[in-house]
Every structure is written in C-alpha cells, then in structure tokens.
Amino acid sequence: MTKEECFYLGKIVGKFSFKGEVLIKLDTDEPETYTEMESVFIEYNENLVPFFITRSSLHKSTLLRVKFEDIETEDDAEDLIGAEIYLPLTLLPELPEDKFYFHEIINFEVIDKEHGNIGKIVSINDSTSQALFEIENNGKQILIPMNDQFIEKLDKKNKKLYVITPEGLIDLYLN
Structure with missing residues (x-):
C-alpha cells in the first residue's frame, strides 16, 4: 500500500x-x-x-x-x-454529488463564468487559513480561494468545476 x-x-x-x-x-x-x-x-x-x-x-x-x-x-x-x-x-465515506474530497478533484477543469476554461486543478493548498485551488493555465498558476460562494457547480462525471470568481481575480493571474 x-x-x-x-x-x-x-x-x-x-x-x-x-x-x-x-x-x-x-x-x-x-x-x-x-x-x-x-x-x-x-x-x-x-x-x-x-x-x-x-x-x-x-x-x-x-x-x-x-x-x-x-x-x-x-x-x-x-x-x-x-x-x-x-x-x-x-x-472513504461516499459524499453527496455536490461535495468532494481534495484528492478527487485533481485534474478537474475549472470553468469560470466570465473567463471560460481557466485550466486544471493541480493541487489544493490547505496550509493557509483559507484553502486554495491551485490551477495550472499555460505555465501560469491561478489561485482561487476554496469558498462555497465561488463554487457554482461540481460535475464529477465530466471532471469539471464551475466557478464564479470575484471581478478581477482571474485577471490578476492572466494579465
């Protein structure tokens, strides 16, 4: 093991x-x-x-x-x-469809309401007071707080996480 x-x-x-x-x-x-x-x-x-x-x-x-x-x-x-x-x-106990274990969502695509597909989750940083999704986007790292208010929908079957991020957050990383 x-x-x-x-x-x-x-x-x-x-x-x-x-x-x-x-x-x-x-x-x-x-x-x-x-x-x-x-x-x-x-x-x-x-x-x-x-x-x-x-x-x-x-x-x-x-x-x-x-x-x-x-x-x-x-x-x-x-x-x-x-x-x-x-x-x-x-x-591990089975979770409801709208909940996830950190290891389950690695490699999920992240779809932002405004920016579309912003990359894949490569890890979860839970060493800070607010856990963060670490997303890889063409060599750039995007960090999104793991906050229920930002998560619109979780699609485990298609490995997609839909998010609604605060205005300007994604732009900080892509521009």
Missing part, C-alpha cells in the same frame, strides 16, 4: 496507559465514524505498515484511544508517537 492509495486519517499524539495504548488525533469532523476499525496503516521508517487494532474508543470526543496488537508496553507506544495514520481510499 502506498500513500497515493491512502488518505491521511490522523497522528499518534500520545500514550494513554502503561499497557501500550495510544491516543490518535483524528483529522475528521466525524471521529465516531472510525471507532470500529480493524486495522490502520502507520507511517514507520518511510513505509506504511499495517497495525491491527484490538480495541478503540473515543477519548474526550476528538481523540481516539487505541490498543494495537503487539504493542504491549509504554516503550512500544512511545516509539509510535508522532507517526501518521492512513487508511485506503476505498474506505
């Missing part, structure tokens, strides 16, 4: 008990969805390694308390702190 075939679920942030339990900070709005997992992939020495779960429960509503098979001591658990957790993309 490679990272490209998986989605980031969270990070091991601490130990919980002297019996090897760990706390995972989940990167999700619905942590309860992930309390019944049988296994996860943990990034360990730059590889994704499968770890099997013997039990898990929510801890203080945002953390998942997990006991992994073969992690029996505090030292075993300590070794996992900071490791990132992944699951296969096939386990």
Whole structure:
C-alpha cells in the first residue's frame, strides 16, 4: 500500500496507559465514524505498515484511544508517537454529488463564468487559513480561494468545476 492509495486519517499524539495504548488525533469532523476499525496503516521508517487494532474508543470526543496488537508496553507506544495514520481510499465515506474530497478533484477543469476554461486543478493548498485551488493555465498558476460562494457547480462525471470568481481575480493571474 502506498500513500497515493491512502488518505491521511490522523497522528499518534500520545500514550494513554502503561499497557501500550495510544491516543490518535483524528483529522475528521466525524471521529465516531472510525471507532470500529480493524486495522490502520502507520507511517514507520518511510513505509506504511499495517497495525491491527484490538480495541478503540473515543477519548474526550476528538481523540481516539487505541490498543494495537503487539504493542504491549509504554516503550512500544512511545516509539509510535508522532507517526501518521492512513487508511485506503476505498474506505472513504461516499459524499453527496455536490461535495468532494481534495484528492478527487485533481485534474478537474475549472470553468469560470466570465473567463471560460481557466485550466486544471493541480493541487489544493490547505496550509493557509483559507484553502486554495491551485490551477495550472499555460505555465501560469491561478489561485482561487476554496469558498462555497465561488463554487457554482461540481460535475464529477465530466471532471469539471464551475466557478464564479470575484471581478478581477482571474485577471490578476492572466494579465
């Protein structure tokens, strides 16, 4: 299993008990969805390694308390702190037609109401306070805030995202 075939679920942030339990900070709005997992992939020495779960429960509503098979001591658990957790993309819950996961819309064409086809989405920049669509247009990069007010329509079948951008935004990049 490679990272490209998986989605980031969270990070091991601490130990919980002297019996090897760990706390995972989940990167999700619905942590309860992930309390019944049988296994996860943990990034360990730059590889994704499968770890099997013997039990898990929510801890203080945002953390998942997990006991992994073969992690029996505090030292075993300590070794996992900071490791990132992944699951296969096939386990992502299905979204309504008008919603999307970031990885789903890479290579979608972006059609602006005023400018027409302005390029393809090459990535999503979510390192800023406002996530941005990064769009490639003949060697130029166009950045559009990922804002519901700007998204007119999502056409997953035809891989198109229709947007209505504020006046002058696209011109900043094309002129």
